[in-house]
Amino acid sequence: MERNTRSSARYIGIDLARFLAVIGMMANHLVAIVGSNPTASLLDQRAAEIATTLTSGIAAVLFAVLGGVSAVFASKRALAAGRRGAAVIGIVLRGLILIALGLWLGALNVPIIVVLAYYGVALILVSVFVAAPSWVLATTAAALWLAGGPLNALARQTLEVVEEAGSPSFESIAEQPLETVRGLLLTGAYPAITWVAYLLVGMLIARALIAANERGKLSRTALGLAGLGVLLATVATLISNWTLANLARFGVAAPEGLDMALFTKFLGMQQFGAPTSPELWAQLVAAPHSGSPIEMLRTVGIALAVIGLLVTLFDSRGAAPGPVTDVFRAAGAAPLTIYTLHLVATSIAYAPVYAGVDLSAGTPWWIAGLGAFGIQLAGVLVIGVILSLLKRRGPLEALTSGIVHTLTRT
Template identity: 30%
Template sequence: MTRIHGLDLARALAIIGMMAAHIGPGHPVTEGYPSVLFAVLAGVSMGIISRGSLAGEGDLPRTRFRLILRGVILVGLGAVLSMLQSSILVVLTAIGVSYILLTPVITWSTRRLGVLLAVLVVTGPVLVAAEHVLSFSWGDHAVADLFLGVYPLLAWLAYTLVGLLIHRLVVSPAHQNQTRRQIWLAAIGLALLAGTQLLIELTGFRVGPNDILNEFGAYLQGEPHSGGLLDVLGSSGAAMAVIGLCVPACRAASVVWASYPLRAMGSMSLTMYVVHVVVTTIANGTFLTVYSIYGCGPQPYLPEGEFGGRMYTPLSDPLDFPGAGNPDALVFSAPDAGEPDWLWLLAAQVIGLLIFASLWRRRFRRGPLEWGMHRVIEGAVGGTSNSPTAASPRG
């Protein structure tokens, strides 16, 4: 089956946005929206993978197993990347967990999925607000991070479910008047984004997760990755708008031709993301930080302030870091917006990955990691395709 060009273009925009967030100075546009777009697109892919089985053209138990195994692989990759470096908060684990938890609902009707989405959107911020007001004692840091970390679980389940519904209602080839549906998707997304931004400006609820808010403010907060209501609605709206604009735009042959390097990047988004994380953390000296923290490996080798001005300072409370008890453990502060060096690293990575993806895509239909994942999954379920040139799913 052929790929959906607009989805590949949207994936490339998500990857480049996350690269800017990881390398450049902090900004709500890059820190929040790209990773949410990546999660929503993962939900669209979930719908694409399960479409044949739901239509009676495939084995539903095998499809479920494929989705769960895909989720497990993403969780594993996310855990490995998180252990190998400390400067980037890896999104793959949250997406993998969402795949695993949402696999049982792929057979639900669209209406039931909509109700589930509404419940997640409403209850997720309740948990965030309750934590701000009551300060729960979770006992296990991993559990607290799963539900209330940078990628709060209920919010990320909602984002993945938004993608699943977008596939059902907008992208699926079973629907006629797809272009009209996609324009409506973009319009609704832009309205959500504009409405939430207006509320944020009027109320000032874009505050950091560690700031003290009253119950209502904690529920509504729009800070990226906070899991507040305005954050979830605005981020979902931005993702809907990007997908709703990219998919119909790529129906024009000129756009398809001009966007080939970006679409090639988007077609192997997992490979692009992992390579970016590794290259960035090697460049800023935070790769293999477990060894660096305990003094058993190389310390950051770049001059202080290089590539975005990341500064290396002692932890105020060593117990808050995996190197607990070591007062010499290092943390990495936000980049200095006045330091231009980060632009060179970002530009070099974007250009390099675009060139690599374009050349690879001319020879293979799947990226290196995508091919490896496909081979593992199909081998586990009894598939036969072991070549990176084998046909890939749409989108």
């Protein structure tokens, strides 16, 4: 029988998955972005292509799914003590803290849509599910998975908007409250109608891992999740590729004056939080950040594969991490701190751009590209080393937990 002697400790694999999620978002913000810059070096252009393939629409979803995992872990003690109200309130408070931090960071001048306010709203919405049976979570997630994409696309078509809210901020809340709130829930880049489903999937994953750990079958369950994830991602990719190659079967034609091959390429590119159309064919295209059923199936599959594989490798035998692994684990255990510092550092680097400095000769290597990513990755690893040596959590994580524990204590 398998044993996990660290049943009451953090899951190393989950923290490592968090590390990959945050680093993936950083790569998307700093490396993938130069793909549209004709002055970028050939190396940066190739790196941008790879970063886009590996992170676009994937890293953010992994971050969201792990948010659901964290919600279960954070509420486990209160639920075990029979304090359901405290468990729900604790998740709501975490969501409110994320919204406040996200609105503050939303004012930064960066070419990045800040996810935290969206994440906080979705977290508040799923708080009522922390004590619900798993079948309720699964049913709700399935309903949002099937209906969310077409409803979102139809709503945007009716409202005649592609995307609104951008990076929500205190200023946007004051000046455009309706559009900002509507964006957070439906018409934004990371709408709650999609992210709630991702969080619910994460909650189901966490429950499966906890139950398997208690039965001594963690490795088998984690490996099964990884295999399921690979299957889902593969099937979704095949369906999407077939749909894009057979658009004529659905009666889809390129707009007048636009080459069909170019139009097809556009349909498979990153979207703005919803499918390009409420019609069936658009729901079968796995365009990044589209929230279509097939895109959600693909990205959830990838998240399952990453989480399942890492838990299998690092948690099934209950061994403590080595010093090198613990650096990555410690950094992964501080995703909020690292994400915030990443945005602040990026805003400082981009200050000359927004100040009107002439960059016609090209973007400096420390602003975007492999160089900028290398600098920030080195900073992340330094943070990991410090937290590992001190055996501490990230400061924002510790502050959030302190606030929640203080306000839910009875």
